[in-house]
Amino acid sequence: MIFSQKDLQNNFYLDNIKQSRMFFILILNKTKITVRKTMSSLNGKVVLITGGSSGIGATCALKSSERGATVIIADLKKQAAEEVLASLPNKGYYFDLDICNESQWIKLHDFVINTTGKLNILLHCAGISLPGNIETTDFTLWKKIHDINLNGTYLADHYAIKLMKLNDENNAIVNISSAMSLKSFSFTTAYCSSKAGVDALTKCVALHCGESKLNIRCNSVHPGAIHTPMLEKYLDMMSQDCSRDEAQAMFDANHPIGHCGQPDDIANAALFLASDDAKFITGALLPVDGAQSIS
Numbered sequence: 001m002i003f004s005q006k007d008l009q010n011n012f013y014l015d016n017i018k019q020s021r022m023f024f025i026l027i028l029n030k031t032k033i034t035v036r037k038t039m040s041s042l043n044g045k046v047v048l049i050t051g052g053s054s055g056i057g058a059t060c061a062l063k064s065s066e067r068g069a070t071v072i073i074a075d076l077k078k079q080a081a082e083e084v085l086a087s088l089p090n091k092g093y094y095f096d097l098d099i100c101n102e103s104q105w106i107k108l109h110d111f112v113i114n115t116t117g118k119l120n121i122l123l124h125c126a127g128i129s130l131p132g133n134i135e136t137t138d139f140t141l142w143k144k145i146h147d148i149n150l151n152g153t154y155l156a157d158h159y160a161i162k163l164m165k166l167n168d169e170n171n172a173i174v175n176i177s178s179a180m181s182l183k184s185f186s187f188t189t190a191y192c193s194s195k196a197g198v199d200a201l202t203k204c205v206a207l208h209c210g211e212s213k214l215n216i217r218c219n220s221v222h223p224g225a226i227h228t229p230m231l232e233k234y235l236d237m238m239s240q241d242c243s244r245d246e247a248q249a250m251f252d253a254n255h256p257i258g259h260c261g262q263p264d265d266i267a268n269a270a271l272f273l274a275s276d277d278a279k280f281i282t283g284a285l286l287p288v289d290g291a292q293s294i295s
Protein backbone atom coordinates (compact mmCIF):
# COMPACT_ATOMS: atom_id res chain seq x y z
CA MET A 1 0.00 0.00 0.00
CA ILE A 2 1.40 3.44 -0.90
CA PHE A 3 0.59 6.50 1.18
CA SER A 4 0.78 9.90 -0.40
CA GLN A 5 2.04 13.01 1.34
CA LYS A 6 -1.53 14.31 1.28
CA ASP A 7 -2.81 11.23 3.09
CA LEU A 8 -0.27 11.82 5.76
CA GLN A 9 -1.17 15.48 6.12
CA ASN A 10 -4.86 14.60 6.42
CA ASN A 11 -4.03 12.18 9.21
CA PHE A 12 -6.29 9.73 7.41
CA TYR A 13 -4.40 6.57 8.25
CA LEU A 14 -2.69 7.68 11.39
CA ASP A 15 -5.35 6.26 13.66
CA ASN A 16 -4.69 2.72 12.50
CA ILE A 17 -0.99 2.63 11.82
CA LYS A 18 1.83 3.61 14.07
CA GLN A 19 3.23 6.96 12.93
CA SER A 20 6.84 5.97 13.43
CA ARG A 21 6.62 3.00 11.04
CA MET A 22 5.10 5.11 8.28
CA PHE A 23 7.71 7.80 8.57
CA PHE A 24 10.42 5.14 8.50
CA ILE A 25 9.02 3.71 5.24
CA LEU A 26 8.75 7.18 3.72
CA ILE A 27 12.33 8.05 4.68
CA LEU A 28 13.57 4.76 3.21
CA ASN A 29 11.73 5.36 -0.06
CA LYS A 30 13.05 8.91 -0.30
CA THR A 31 16.60 7.71 0.37
CA LYS A 32 16.37 5.13 -2.41
CA ILE A 33 15.18 7.78 -4.86
CA THR A 34 18.04 10.09 -3.86
CA VAL A 35 20.65 7.36 -4.29
CA ARG A 36 19.37 6.46 -7.75
CA LYS A 37 19.42 10.10 -8.83
CA THR A 38 22.99 10.76 -7.70
CA MET A 39 24.66 7.66 -9.24
CA SER A 40 25.62 9.09 -12.62
CA SER A 41 25.47 6.68 -15.50
CA LEU A 42 28.62 6.02 -17.50
CA ASN A 43 26.61 5.33 -20.66
CA GLY A 44 28.60 6.37 -23.71
CA LYS A 45 31.84 6.78 -21.73
CA VAL A 46 35.05 4.96 -22.61
CA VAL A 47 37.09 3.91 -19.59
CA LEU A 48 40.73 2.81 -19.75
CA ILE A 49 41.72 0.67 -16.76
CA THR A 50 45.39 -0.10 -16.30
CA GLY A 51 45.94 -3.13 -14.08
CA GLY A 52 42.40 -4.25 -14.92
CA SER A 53 43.28 -7.96 -14.95
CA SER A 54 43.36 -8.28 -11.16
CA GLY A 55 42.24 -6.93 -7.80
CA ILE A 56 41.09 -3.31 -7.66
CA GLY A 57 41.41 -2.83 -11.43
CA ALA A 58 39.26 -5.89 -12.22
CA THR A 59 36.54 -4.62 -9.86
CA CYS A 60 36.75 -1.16 -11.47
CA ALA A 61 36.24 -2.84 -14.86
CA LEU A 62 33.13 -4.68 -13.68
CA LYS A 63 31.59 -1.64 -11.98
CA SER A 64 32.32 0.65 -14.96
CA SER A 65 30.72 -1.83 -17.33
CA GLU A 66 27.69 -2.28 -15.05
CA ARG A 67 27.19 1.48 -15.23
CA GLY A 68 27.18 1.46 -19.02
CA ALA A 69 30.80 2.21 -19.97
CA THR A 70 32.89 0.63 -22.68
CA VAL A 71 35.99 -0.70 -20.94
CA ILE A 72 39.56 -1.09 -22.16
CA ILE A 73 41.77 -3.20 -19.89
CA ALA A 74 45.50 -2.54 -20.29
CA ASP A 75 47.69 -5.00 -18.42
CA LEU A 76 50.45 -7.58 -18.72
CA LYS A 77 48.11 -10.49 -17.93
CA LYS A 78 46.10 -11.32 -21.04
CA GLN A 79 44.38 -14.49 -19.86
CA ALA A 80 43.20 -12.93 -16.59
CA ALA A 81 41.96 -9.87 -18.51
CA GLU A 82 39.97 -12.08 -20.88
CA GLU A 83 38.25 -13.70 -17.90
CA VAL A 84 37.34 -10.26 -16.54
CA LEU A 85 36.10 -9.13 -19.96
CA ALA A 86 33.94 -12.27 -20.30
CA SER A 87 32.14 -11.31 -17.06
CA LEU A 88 31.27 -7.76 -18.17
CA PRO A 89 27.74 -6.84 -19.23
CA ASN A 90 29.06 -4.36 -21.84
CA LYS A 91 31.62 -4.48 -24.59
CA GLY A 92 35.24 -4.45 -23.54
CA TYR A 93 38.71 -4.66 -25.04
CA TYR A 94 42.14 -5.83 -23.93
CA PHE A 95 45.45 -4.18 -24.79
CA ASP A 96 48.77 -5.77 -23.82
CA LEU A 97 50.66 -3.01 -22.02
CA ASP A 98 53.68 -2.64 -19.82
CA ILE A 99 52.90 0.72 -18.25
CA CYS A 100 56.58 1.74 -18.11
CA ASN A 101 57.14 1.23 -21.83
CA GLU A 102 56.47 4.45 -23.77
CA SER A 103 56.42 2.85 -27.22
CA GLN A 104 53.56 0.63 -26.01
CA TRP A 105 51.64 3.71 -24.84
CA ILE A 106 52.01 5.17 -28.34
CA LYS A 107 50.50 1.96 -29.75
CA LEU A 108 47.70 2.10 -27.16
CA HIS A 109 46.95 5.69 -28.22
CA ASP A 110 46.42 4.47 -31.83
CA PHE A 111 44.45 1.42 -30.63
CA VAL A 112 41.98 3.66 -28.78
CA ILE A 113 41.50 5.91 -31.80
CA ASN A 114 40.91 2.91 -34.09
CA THR A 115 38.52 1.02 -31.76
CA THR A 116 36.48 3.19 -29.40
CA GLY A 117 37.47 6.45 -31.09
CA LYS A 118 37.80 8.34 -27.80
CA LEU A 119 38.77 8.16 -24.12
CA ASN A 120 36.80 9.77 -21.27
CA ILE A 121 38.13 8.16 -18.08
CA LEU A 122 41.46 6.74 -16.98
CA LEU A 123 41.41 4.55 -13.86
CA HIS A 124 45.12 4.00 -13.34
CA CYS A 125 45.30 0.94 -11.08
CA ALA A 126 48.45 -0.88 -12.26
CA GLY A 127 51.18 -0.96 -9.66
CA ILE A 128 53.43 -3.16 -7.56
CA SER A 129 54.43 -3.32 -3.92
CA LEU A 130 57.57 -5.02 -2.66
CA PRO A 131 58.99 -4.81 0.86
CA GLY A 132 62.29 -3.25 1.89
CA ASN A 133 63.59 -0.60 4.28
CA ILE A 134 66.28 1.93 3.32
CA GLU A 135 69.02 -0.61 4.09
CA THR A 136 67.49 -3.69 2.46
CA THR A 137 66.23 -1.87 -0.63
CA ASP A 138 68.99 -2.06 -3.23
CA PHE A 139 69.12 0.40 -6.10
CA THR A 140 67.67 -2.14 -8.57
CA LEU A 141 64.57 -2.66 -6.41
CA TRP A 142 64.27 1.11 -5.79
CA LYS A 143 64.33 1.84 -9.53
CA LYS A 144 61.93 -1.00 -10.40
CA ILE A 145 59.27 0.22 -7.95
CA HIS A 146 59.61 3.85 -9.05
CA ASP A 147 59.61 2.85 -12.70
CA ILE A 148 56.29 1.00 -12.44
CA ASN A 149 54.49 3.10 -9.83
CA LEU A 150 55.72 6.62 -10.64
CA ASN A 151 57.07 6.62 -14.21
CA GLY A 152 54.14 4.38 -15.18
CA THR A 153 51.70 6.93 -13.75
CA TYR A 154 53.44 9.77 -15.60
CA LEU A 155 53.04 7.85 -18.90
CA ALA A 156 49.43 6.91 -18.13
CA ASP A 157 48.38 10.50 -17.35
CA HIS A 158 50.45 11.96 -20.22
CA TYR A 159 48.90 9.71 -22.89
CA ALA A 160 45.41 9.84 -21.38
CA ILE A 161 45.45 13.63 -21.66
CA LYS A 162 46.54 13.41 -25.32
CA LEU A 163 43.52 11.20 -26.02
CA MET A 164 41.06 13.15 -23.87
CA LYS A 165 41.94 16.41 -25.63
CA LEU A 166 40.47 14.91 -28.81
CA ASN A 167 36.91 15.06 -27.42
CA ASP A 168 34.88 17.94 -25.97
CA GLU A 169 33.19 15.89 -23.24
CA ASN A 170 33.80 15.71 -19.47
CA ASN A 171 36.93 13.67 -18.82
CA ALA A 172 38.58 12.41 -15.64
CA ILE A 173 41.74 10.73 -14.43
CA VAL A 174 41.88 8.76 -11.19
CA ASN A 175 45.31 7.61 -10.03
CA ILE A 176 45.28 4.80 -7.48
CA SER A 177 47.89 5.89 -4.94
CA SER A 178 48.04 4.43 -1.40
CA ALA A 179 47.44 5.29 2.24
CA MET A 180 51.19 4.65 2.44
CA SER A 181 51.87 7.88 0.54
CA LEU A 182 50.18 9.75 3.40
CA LYS A 183 51.50 7.66 6.29
CA SER A 184 55.00 6.24 5.91
CA PHE A 185 56.11 2.74 6.89
CA SER A 186 59.83 1.93 6.96
CA PHE A 187 59.29 -1.63 5.65
CA THR A 188 57.98 -0.32 2.30
CA THR A 189 60.33 2.61 1.74
CA ALA A 190 60.41 2.62 -2.08
CA TYR A 191 56.67 1.99 -2.32
CA CYS A 192 55.85 4.92 0.02
CA SER A 193 58.20 7.17 -1.94
CA SER A 194 56.83 6.14 -5.34
CA LYS A 195 53.23 6.73 -4.26
CA ALA A 196 54.09 10.11 -2.72
CA GLY A 197 55.39 11.00 -6.18
CA VAL A 198 52.05 9.93 -7.64
CA ASP A 199 50.31 12.39 -5.28
CA ALA A 200 52.46 15.33 -6.40
CA LEU A 201 51.90 14.34 -10.02
CA THR A 202 48.13 14.13 -9.45
CA LYS A 203 48.05 17.70 -8.12
CA CYS A 204 50.26 19.03 -10.95
CA VAL A 205 48.03 17.35 -13.57
CA ALA A 206 44.89 18.78 -11.93
CA LEU A 207 46.41 22.27 -11.85
CA HIS A 208 47.61 22.11 -15.46
CA CYS A 209 44.28 20.83 -16.80
CA GLY A 210 42.39 23.48 -14.84
CA GLU A 211 44.70 26.34 -15.84
CA SER A 212 44.64 25.22 -19.50
CA LYS A 213 40.84 24.96 -19.43
CA LEU A 214 41.00 21.34 -20.51
CA ASN A 215 37.86 19.49 -19.57
CA ILE A 216 39.90 16.96 -17.59
CA ARG A 217 39.87 16.48 -13.81
CA CYS A 218 42.55 14.51 -11.96
CA ASN A 219 42.29 12.99 -8.46
CA SER A 220 43.83 10.16 -6.50
CA VAL A 221 42.41 7.43 -4.27
CA HIS A 222 44.46 6.16 -1.32
CA PRO A 223 43.56 2.61 -0.34
CA GLY A 224 44.41 1.05 2.99
CA ALA A 225 45.19 -2.68 2.87
CA ILE A 226 42.69 -4.24 0.47
CA HIS A 227 41.95 -7.93 -0.06
CA THR A 228 43.57 -8.48 -3.46
CA PRO A 229 46.45 -10.68 -4.70
CA MET A 230 48.81 -7.85 -3.67
CA LEU A 231 47.79 -8.18 0.00
CA GLU A 232 47.80 -11.99 -0.30
CA LYS A 233 51.51 -11.84 -1.20
CA TYR A 234 52.26 -9.91 2.01
CA LEU A 235 50.18 -12.36 4.07
CA ASP A 236 52.12 -15.25 2.49
CA MET A 237 55.44 -13.58 3.33
CA MET A 238 54.40 -12.90 6.94
CA SER A 239 53.04 -16.42 7.34
CA GLN A 240 56.62 -17.66 7.37
CA ASP A 241 57.01 -16.13 10.88
CA CYS A 242 53.47 -16.39 12.27
CA SER A 243 50.12 -17.97 11.46
CA ARG A 244 48.10 -16.53 8.59
CA ASP A 245 45.36 -15.46 11.03
CA GLU A 246 47.94 -13.57 13.09
CA ALA A 247 49.28 -11.91 9.95
CA GLN A 248 45.76 -10.88 8.94
CA ALA A 249 45.10 -9.57 12.47
CA MET A 250 48.22 -7.38 12.22
CA PHE A 251 46.96 -5.81 9.00
CA ASP A 252 43.48 -5.36 10.45
CA ALA A 253 44.90 -3.68 13.56
CA ASN A 254 46.59 -1.05 11.37
CA HIS A 255 43.15 0.28 10.46
CA PRO A 256 41.24 2.08 13.24
CA ILE A 257 38.01 0.83 11.67
CA GLY A 258 39.22 -2.67 12.67
CA HIS A 259 39.61 -4.45 9.35
CA CYS A 260 41.07 -4.29 5.85
CA GLY A 261 39.00 -3.16 2.87
CA GLN A 262 37.53 -4.85 -0.20
CA PRO A 263 38.22 -4.00 -3.86
CA ASP A 264 34.74 -2.55 -4.30
CA ASP A 265 35.44 -0.01 -1.51
CA ILE A 266 38.12 1.43 -3.79
CA ALA A 267 36.25 0.98 -7.07
CA ASN A 268 33.20 2.84 -5.67
CA ALA A 269 35.37 5.79 -4.63
CA ALA A 270 37.28 5.82 -7.93
CA LEU A 271 34.10 5.73 -9.97
CA PHE A 272 32.58 8.53 -7.93
CA LEU A 273 35.63 10.71 -8.63
CA ALA A 274 35.53 9.73 -12.31
CA SER A 275 31.83 10.47 -12.71
CA ASP A 276 30.13 13.78 -13.38
CA ASP A 277 28.89 13.70 -9.76
CA ALA A 278 32.40 14.89 -8.85
CA LYS A 279 32.51 17.63 -11.51
CA PHE A 280 33.94 20.26 -9.11
CA ILE A 281 36.50 17.92 -7.54
CA THR A 282 40.00 18.01 -8.95
CA GLY A 283 43.43 17.77 -7.33
CA ALA A 284 41.92 15.88 -4.39
CA LEU A 285 43.64 13.05 -2.52
CA LEU A 286 40.91 10.79 -1.15
CA PRO A 287 41.89 8.27 1.56
CA VAL A 288 39.73 5.12 1.49
CA ASP A 289 41.58 3.39 4.28
CA GLY A 290 39.48 2.91 7.42
CA ALA A 291 41.36 5.92 8.91
CA GLN A 292 44.77 4.23 8.57
CA SER A 293 46.47 7.34 7.22
CA ILE A 294 45.35 9.56 10.12
CA SER A 295 46.09 7.07 12.87
Ligand SMILES: NC(=O)c1ccc[n+]([C@@H]2O[C@H](COP(=O)([O-])OP(=O)(O)OC[C@H]3O[C@@H](n4cnc5c(N)ncnc54)[C@H](O)[C@@H]3O)[C@@H](O)[C@H]2O)c1
Pocket residue numbers: 050051052053054055056057074075076077097098099100124125126127128129148152176177178179222223224225226227228229230231
Ligand atom coordinates in the same frame (compact mmCIF):
# COMPACT_ATOMS: atom_id res chain seq x y z
N1 LIG B 1 45.80 -4.12 -2.32
C1 LIG B 1 46.22 -3.21 -1.46
O1 LIG B 1 46.30 -3.46 -0.25
C2 LIG B 1 46.60 -1.84 -1.95
C3 LIG B 1 46.79 -0.83 -0.98
C4 LIG B 1 47.13 0.45 -1.40
C5 LIG B 1 47.28 0.71 -2.74
N2 LIG B 1 47.10 -0.28 -3.66
C6 LIG B 1 47.31 0.07 -5.06
O2 LIG B 1 46.20 -0.32 -5.82
C7 LIG B 1 46.62 -0.63 -7.15
C8 LIG B 1 46.04 -1.98 -7.55
O3 LIG B 1 46.57 -2.96 -6.67
P1 LIG B 1 45.87 -4.38 -6.43
O4 LIG B 1 45.85 -4.57 -4.98
O5 LIG B 1 44.64 -4.51 -7.23
O6 LIG B 1 47.05 -5.32 -6.98
P2 LIG B 1 47.03 -6.58 -7.94
O7 LIG B 1 48.39 -7.15 -7.84
O8 LIG B 1 45.86 -7.45 -7.66
O9 LIG B 1 46.81 -5.94 -9.39
C9 LIG B 1 47.78 -5.13 -9.99
C10 LIG B 1 47.64 -5.25 -11.50
O10 LIG B 1 48.62 -4.37 -12.07
C11 LIG B 1 49.22 -5.06 -13.15
N3 LIG B 1 50.57 -4.56 -13.39
C12 LIG B 1 51.64 -4.58 -12.56
N4 LIG B 1 52.72 -4.07 -13.16
C13 LIG B 1 52.32 -3.71 -14.42
C14 LIG B 1 52.97 -3.13 -15.53
N5 LIG B 1 54.29 -2.83 -15.50
N6 LIG B 1 52.28 -2.89 -16.66
C15 LIG B 1 50.96 -3.21 -16.70
N7 LIG B 1 50.27 -3.76 -15.69
C16 LIG B 1 50.95 -4.02 -14.56
C17 LIG B 1 49.27 -6.53 -12.71
O11 LIG B 1 49.43 -7.40 -13.83
C18 LIG B 1 47.93 -6.67 -12.02
O12 LIG B 1 46.92 -7.08 -12.91
C19 LIG B 1 48.14 -0.59 -7.15
O13 LIG B 1 48.56 0.66 -7.68
C20 LIG B 1 48.48 -0.66 -5.67
O14 LIG B 1 49.72 -0.03 -5.38
C21 LIG B 1 46.76 -1.54 -3.29
